[in-house]
Amino acid sequence: MESAITVEGLRKSFGSREVLHGIDFQVQAGTVFGVIGPNGAGKTTTMRCLLDIIRPSAGTLRVLGQDPRHGGPGLRRRIGYLPGELTLEARVTGRRLLDHYEAVSGPVRRGRIDELAERLNLDLDRHTRKLSKGNKQKLGLIQAFMHEPELLVLDEPTSGLDPLVQQEFLAMVQEARDRGQTVFLSSHVLSEVQQAADEVAILRDGRIVTVATVDALRESAVRHLRFAANGITADDAGALLGRVPGVGGVEVLTAGGGVELTAVLEGSIGPLVQALAGLQLTDLVLEEPDLEESVLRLYGNNGNGRRGNGSRRREPQEEGSSHA
Amino acid sequence: MRSPMPLFRRAFVDSWRSTLGWAAGLGAAIALYLPIYPSIGGSTQMQQMINALPPEMTKALNYDQIASGPGYTQATVFGLIGFLLMTIATVSWGAAAVGGDEESGQLELTLAHGVTRVQLVFERALAIVLRVVLLAVLVFVLILALNDSAHLSIDSMHLFGAAVEFAGLALLSGTAALFVGALSGRKSYGLAAGAAVGVLGYVFNAVGRQSPDLDWLLNFSPYHWAYGNSPVANGADWASAGWLWGISAGLVLLSSIALQRRDVGS
Numbered sequence: 138m139e140s141a142i143t144v145e146g147l148r149k150s151f152g153s154r155e156v157l158h159g160i161d162f163q164v165q166a167g168t169v170f171g172v173i174g175p176n177g178a179g180k181t182t183t184m185r186c187l188l189d190i191i192r193p194s195a196g197t198l199r200v201l202g203q204d205p206r207h208g209g210p211g212l213r214r215r216i217g218y219l220p221g222e223l224t225l226e227a228r229v230t231g232r233r234l235l236d237h238y239e240a241v242s243g244p245v246r247r248g249r250i251d252e253l254a255e256r257l258n259l260d261l262d263r264h265t266r267k268l269s270k271g272n273k274q275k276l277g278l279i280q281a282f283m284h285e286p287e288l289l290v291l292d293e294p295t296s297g298l299d300p301l302v303q304q305e306f307l308a309m310v311q312e313a314r315d316r317g318q319t320v321f322l323s324s325h326v327l328s329e330v331q332q333a334a335d336e337v338a339i340l341r342d343g344r345i346v347t348v349a350t351v352d353a354l355r356e357s358a359v360r361h362l363r364f365a366a367n368g369i370t371a372d373d374a375g376a377l378l379g380r381v382p383g384v385g386g387v388e389v390l391t392a393g394g395g396v397e398l399t400a401v402l403e404g405s406i407g408p409l410v411q412a413l414a415g416l417q418l419t420d421l422v423l424e425e426p427d428l429e430e431s432v433l434r435l436y437g438n439n440g441n442g443r444r445g446n447g448s449r450r451r452e453p454q455e456e457g458s459s460h461a
Numbered sequence: 462m463r464s465p466m467p468l469f470r471r472a473f474v475d476s477w478r479s480t481l482g483w484a485a486g487l488g489a490a491i492a493l494y495l496p497i498y499p500s501i502g503g504s505t506q507m508q509q510m511i512n513a514l515p516p517e518m519t520k521a522l523n524y525d526q527i528a529s530g531p532g533y534t535q536a537t538v539f540g541l542i543g544f545l546l547m548t549i550a551t552v553s554w555g556a557a558a559v560g561g562d563e564e565s566g567q568l569e570l571t572l573a574h575g576v577t578r579v580q581l582v583f584e585r586a587l588a589i590v591l592r593v594v595l596l597a598v599l600v601f602v603l604i605l606a607l608n609d610s611a612h613l614s615i616d617s618m619h620l621f622g623a624a625v626e627f628a629g630l631a632l633l634s635g636t637a638a639l640f641v642g643a644l645s646g647r648k649s650y651g652l653a654a655g656a657a658v659g660v661l662g663y664v665f666n667a668v669g670r671q672s673p674d675l676d677w678l679l680n681f682s683p684y685h686w687a688y689g690n691s692p693v694a695n696g697a698d699w700a701s702a703g704w705l706w707g708i709s710a711g712l713v714l715l716s717s718i719a720l721q722r723r724d725v726g727s
Contacts, residue, residue, distance in 0.1 A: 151724075190569050190572055190573060192724060209577060214574070214575035218570070223566070223570070227475060240470075241571070241574040277570075
């Protein structure tokens with residue numbers, strides 16, 4: 138497959154402070170690639186280098202087959218860009234601003250702007266400086282998407298958007314990919330983009346920690362499990378779960394007439410389902426895998442946070458259940 | 462549809478409020494000053510009063526020529542209030558064009574679109590030039606309209622020359638602001654540079670005229686280049702007009718080079 142973005146050994150220093158320490162990754166054409174990292178990890182700097190807004194100190198960049206340093210307006214017309222900190226303070230309406238960017242980077246299909254505005258529920262006739270943060274973000278998304286560029290570079294696209302609009306945005310990303318567009322987006326949390334991204338790079342302090350497909354992360358990911366059952370003691374249920382490969386962190390929430398347990402599952406769900414099949418289940422919740430937790434578990438130390446909380450929480454509840 | 466010079470059109474059209482405001486200010490100043498010339502500049506009483514002022518002060522304010530219509534127009538409109546308004550306008554436009562836009566974070570988005578940095582600087586500079594020319598035309602027309610009724614006896618070709626110097630002088634401050642804004646990415650630095658060109662030019666002129674020992678200062682005063690020979694009375698010194706416009710053009714070119722060579726918004 139052809140690559141839409143190739144980054145090799147990208148370094149960037151501001152003065153004596155190096156913020157990117159040699160980054161390598163590739164984004165295949167027609168895929169959605171997410172770069173995840175906390176604020177200050179270098180996501181914005183990387184994206185700005187791709188757009189030739191800032192210039193790398195070292196390394197090679199290829200964007201849609203060209204060096205962004207020399208691609209000029211012709212290259213940038215093929216890219217839709219959403220800056221991380223979007224400021225729109227001009228005394229113009231959203232519509233006029235979009236018309237302006239159409240004049241610069243167009244052409245835009247007729248009716249396309251209204252269609253996007255309607256999808257995102259944005260009033261284009263209000264002055265941009267009076268728009269809320271979320272509405273400015275919507276305007277930013279429209280200007281990036283409207284000319285249906287080959288490559289979308291979106292810096293924290295979901296920031297400021299309410300959950301409904303976030304879902305709409307993710308649908309727009311899926312559609313863009315289905316049309317063959319490439320999407321390169323960033324977020325400080327994986328959960329916001331894991332639904333849309335094929336592949337993610339985890340960036341920490343100017344270095345890429347890992348690049349993995351979301352599927353691969355999903356396989357190694359942990360799922361939170363909760364179920365309630367009748368006709369079994371808490372001890373038996375715990376023992377039953379303990380024999381299932383990949384299950385850990387078993388906690389008994391209530392015991393008595395029926396038991397309720399939570400646990401964490403890592404790996405395949407087949408053996409678990411088989412084990413549970415013999416029980417008289419009254420409730421079963423197997424959550425979506427939490428990719429973020431798995432990534433942090435693999436590459437950081439914060440990953441045990443939730444489990445740690447869970448085990449602390451267990452003690453009083455066990456006491457409570459023994460009183461019952 | 463892609464249309465020619467979108468950045469120029471946006472910079473020009475979106476600033477119509479500001480352009481109109483400055484036009485109203487200049488128009489009001491002219492309408493206030495010039496009609497009263499017959500009762501002030503031309504009267505012997507006024508001349509006596511000016512003679513009573515310290516000569517340093519009359520020289521600094523260019524009031525030494527106030528007794529004639531062209532001299533009065535030169536000193537009041539072109540030399541003082543018009544110069545002040547026009548300089549403030551161009552400096553604010555120049556500083557905002559790149560430095561201000563970058564500081565507010567909007568330049569990043571524009572540069573991510575299908576434009577070059579050189580194109581951006583040139584189109585925005587052109588929008589400033591056009592606004593300056595429009596304001597200078599307004600000043601020219603208004604003065605010409607009041608020429609007879611206010612008994613100014615100004616030669617229209619001389620007035621034209623003065624308007625060209627007037628525009629060039631303002632443009633020099635404005636392009637200095639543009640250049641420093643483009644170099645530093647900071648609006649305040651641009652404002653400071655533009656204001657410095659305007660104010661120092663005025664001060665060097667005022668001080669340089671005080672004595673022959675200090676008249677070397679006049680060489681560093683764009684204000685003196687423009688107005689040293691009283692263009693409203695004597696016609697423009699076209700060489701000096703050429704310097705004002707030429708240096709302005711050079712500063713626009715330097716602005717584009719400065720912006721081309723650096724990181725934006727970092």
